[in-house]
Amino acid sequence: MKKDMSIIGVPMDLGQNRRGVDMGPSAMRYAGAIERLQRLQYNVSDLGDIPINRPDGKDDKRDGNLRNLQQVAEGNQALAEMVDQEIGKNRFPLIFGGDHSIAIGSLSGIAKHYKNLGVIWYDAHGDLNCGETSPSGNIHGMPLAVSLGIGHEKLTNMLHYQPKVKPENIVIVGARSLDPGERELIREKGIKVYTMHEIDRIGMTKVMQETIDYLQERTDGVHLSLDLDGLDPSEAPGVGTPVLGGLTYRESHLAMEMLAEADILTSAEFVEVNPILDDKNKTATVAVGLMGSLFGEKLK
């Protein structure tokens, strides 16, 4: 993995309706993220946080069932530009959320640099909704669809190109809560999904080995988008949309270690850490531990 790394915080909480997830970047820094990566010999530069404008209070699903569309689009635009610039300097972007809507900006900035970007979506959810299919109007349930070019054009056309990602270059891991419209899209586009059912059946080792082999043969870069709600809420309670029956701490570390060993990642983000809903910063601490494994910590 690239040894020059840029950390970008995105204190975004407007893609959903539980306050507190905007403090995710601080919580992960407080849990020692920067020091941990520096100890692993990364040359880390912490670029601080992207400014997020507050909504005008009227909100607001004015724009086709998309809550806070304007501010979510603006924040993501700034993030996209920053990510694009850091990759241009040949640095590995590591992004701290914020709710999962920030993947719209990350992927816009990243995918410009790859013909065939692969994406690992580690999540309880598919985040494949659009205004028409979303049960909530929350944009954090939409970023993966947006990256495929599905959704409001203020989001899909960020940095003036689309789609960002091809459906066959996506692997979803940990899914256990998919809305009807999302299931349909998965079927229609043939997106590869490992639900908890498959993970229980074949085990995390095989799931990650298949994921790595699959992406290695078809992509020229891989982004990891890790939503902490992919883990079980007993181990990662500080998330806004917890779903029972999730991935364990151990399975998650195994997944990170296998990714480190395969050395296929070119960017990553950790999202949905909400310290207000957490238990003594446990979820941010878990996130930072996972970063340790992902970036090469070993016991021997």
Ligand SMILES: NC(=[NH2+])NCCC[C@H](N)C(=O)O
């Ligand atoms: N990034 C997340 N936590 N997404 C949760 C999305 C939940 C639900 N599918 C929705 O569209 O509202």
Ligand SMILES: [Mn+2]
């Ligand atoms: Mn989720």
Ligand SMILES: [Mn+2]
């Ligand atoms: Mn998500």
